[in-house]
Amino acid sequence: MCAKILVIEDEEPISQLLAYNLSKEGFTVATSSDGDEAMIAVDESRPDLVLMDWMLPNVSGIELCRQLRSRSETRDIPVIMLTARGEEEDRVRGLDVGADDYVTKPFSMSELVARMRAVLRRTAPMLAGDVATFADIVLDRQLCRVRRGQRDVHLGPTEFRLLDVLMQRPGRVFSREQLLDRVWGEDVYVEIRTVDVHIGRLRKALNRRGDRDPIRTVRSSGYALDDTYSV
Numbered sequence: 001m002c003a004k005i006l007v008i009e010d011e012e013p014i015s016q017l018l019a020y021n022l023s024k025e026g027f028t029v030a031t032s033s034d035g036d037e038a039m040i041a042v043d044e045s046r047p048d049l050v051l052m053d054w055m056l057p058n059v060s061g062i063e064l065c066r067q068l069r070s071r072s073e074t075r076d077i078p079v080i081m082l083t084a085r086g087e088e089e090d091r092v093r094g095l096d097v098g099a100d101d102y103v104t105k106p107f108s109m110s111e112l113v114a115r116m117r118a119v120l121r122r123t124a125p126m127l128a129g130d131v132a133t134f135a136d137i138v139l140d141r142q143l144c145r146v147r148r149g150q151r152d153v154h155l156g157p158t159e160f161r162l163l164d165v166l167m168q169r170p171g172r173v174f175s176r177e178q179l180l181d182r183v184w185g186e187d188v189y190v191e192i193r194t195v196d197v198h199i200g201r202l203r204k205a206l207n208r209r210g211d212r213d214p215i216r217t218v219r220s221s222g223y224a225l226d227d228t229y230s231v
């Protein structure tokens with residue numbers, strides 16, 4: 001399961017942008033727009049990491065950070081602060097009260113995600129250890145990250161789960177129905193050929209020119225990771 005992220009940000013467009021992009025990276029995202037409600041949201045969503053805007057109504061980012069650090073249940077939740085440009089002093093104060101890192105607005109999404117992964121690797125190494133490997137492909141369930149060789153592979157959440165299922169049993173042939181149940185859930189009605197569409201996307205993201213395709217299509221049966229494939 002990918003890391004759960006709580007976004008505490010009162011500016012709706014930024015909050016939506018973060019929720020959209022982080023979900024696309026495969027993270028599970030909850031949001032809160034108010035400093036007062038944020039602690040309730042923390043208790044409810046039990047996040048693996050909090051992304052917190054500095055300037056919040058009612059309770060400031062610093063105060064929230066202090067509250068998080070003062071309770072044993074929330075003490076270890078890593079915090080990345082979002083600060084406005086030029087608030088150098090705030091950043092120092094933020095790190096003083098226990099924020100793990102900060103990102104200056106306006107930020108690039110890829111930089112933010114890289115910093116989040118760096119913090120998660122540091123603060124939750126036991127979770128980051130939840131890694132599956134197949135040949136030159138490495139899938140990290142906590143960091144929601146897939147690498148092939150030295151390259152980062154960017155997958156949507158569905159492709160990520162598909163690869164995760166296949167990597168749990170290399171060589172085993174999964175029928176489309178089995179993949180539907182495991183990736184989409186048993187109670188969800190999805191057309192069977194949806195599986196083919198997402199396998200297509202997964203292949204496209206995994207394979208660059210010259211790469212061997214690690215996914216085998218088994219005619220009239222389904223899909224498997226090709227266990228004759230190695231590097």
Ligand code: CA
Pocket residue numbers: 009010011053054055056
């Ligand atoms: Ca704000």
